[in-house]
Amino acid sequence: MAKAFGFVDYGGPEKQEFLDRPVLEPGPGRLAIAVRAAGVNPVDWKVRRGWLGQVRELPAVMGSEAAGVVERVGPGVTGFTPGDEVFGIAATGAFAEQTLLAAASSAVKPAEVGFDQAATLPVAAATADDAVRDVGVGAGQTLLILGIAGGVGSAAAQIARSRGIRVIGTAGDANREYVASLGAVQLRYGEGVAERIRAVAPDGVDGILDLVGGDDARAAAVTLEDRSRLVSTVDPTTAEELGGRYITRSTSPDTLAALAELVAAGELDPHITGRYPLSRAAEAMALIESGHARGKVVLDIG
Template sequence: MSKAFGFVAYGGPENQEFLDRPAPEPGPGTLLIAVRAAGVNPADWKKRRGMFGTGDDLPAVLGSEAAGVVRAVGPGVSGFAVGDAVFGTTPVGAFAEHTLLAAEGAAHKPGGVTFAQAAALPVAAATAYDAVRQLDLDPGRTLLILGIAGGVGSAAAQLAREQGLRVLGTAGEHSRAHVEALGATPVRYGEGVGERVAAAAPDGVDGILDLVGGEAVRAVAGVLTDRSKLVSTVDPATAEELGGGYVRRDGTGAVLTVLADLVAAGKFDPQITATYPLAHAAEAMAAVESGHARGKLILEVS
């Protein structure tokens, strides 16, 4: 049997528990891996609460990004072999000793990248990469990131700086040091944020990456010089209302390879701020669900 951590009913954390299940069988286009590390994301608790719908078969395993070692290769898969160190997204849950990766969205882990670092890339970092690429700002331009202190924001700030952009980011005062360490200018969120952003960027900003949505993005939209340069990862309706759009995800292993190479070259830090053993998965979930987690949280699986 293979141990996993998931939920048995939609709702709060009281519905989470450990599950014993057979290791999944790899079907067409998938890889069976022995998990070494898994990333924890806000989408995990949102899924458990039914915010993405309630149509999944229960119990369901939590987590969507994992890194590990290939144990079996499904039909029609090429480019991967048993024993390969890989990482990517999973359709069947990552908080487990074994899981399946979609081969199309998986990549080989470079030797200079740890399993924990690799597991931090497929969701938050890849989303950040897609969003920054979609904004397509020239070097020297100014990017405002709403909610910069979390996993996506921390990744986006680094990727934007790597492309020569000036970065501002909204965050709480307790995250100031973290934001400054990313090479970004922190702007306190809350009432008056529009005026504070305008003071920090008197000529306006050239792009906004929205990781918060709703009134938070409306409050700063006036400082954006080109409304088409607004990309949201959380609130497509408000982004479109303001003239922008929703992030377009690539979803292939090519993006993961680029990110892993940046990590290996020391040009990108996945910003892992805490690691937990699988046995403490509930603690990791609680930290992310609190809304105050900075950077990336990782489960390590022995």
């Protein structure tokens, strides 16, 4: 049996508990791994609350991204062998001592990249990479990131900066220095945000990456002339109302490998600000669910 952390019904944190599940055998397109680290993301508690329409067989193990060592490969899987250090999208939950990865959304981890760093890439960093591409801004242009201090925003800022894009982003004033460390300019969110944006970008911005949605997105959109360059990861309804769109995801092994190389080269720092053992998974989830986590939170496993 393998220790895991998940939920037994849809709802709040009271539905979470530790689980014992059998060691999983990989089917077609799957890798069985001994998990070394798992990333913690807002999508994890949203799935538990039943907000995303993802029906899971209960009890369900939580977590979407993991890094570890390949134990076995499933039928038809190529490019991976037992003993490989890998990371990717967890097909059967990441908050566990052992799990299955989807081979089509996994990559071999460079030796220079830690398991903890690699575990932050398949969801947050890959989402950021897709989003920056989707927005369509280029070198010398200005990208506004709404909610820049979280895991996706932090990665997006660095990815954009590596491509010569000027980055400004909304965050609380307590995150001013942190946002500066990303190579971006921090602006306080809330009432008057459009005026604050124009104070640093008098001609408006060239693209908006929306990580918060709702009224914040509506207030900021007036600074963007071409509304097709507004992309949201959280609120498709508001994005479409404003003339933008929801993110298009395209995570592939090549994308993940390229992100890992950026980490290895020192061009992308996952900014891991919280580390918890599997035994404290509930605390890690509470931090993420509070909405006040900065950078990335990981579980160190095994």
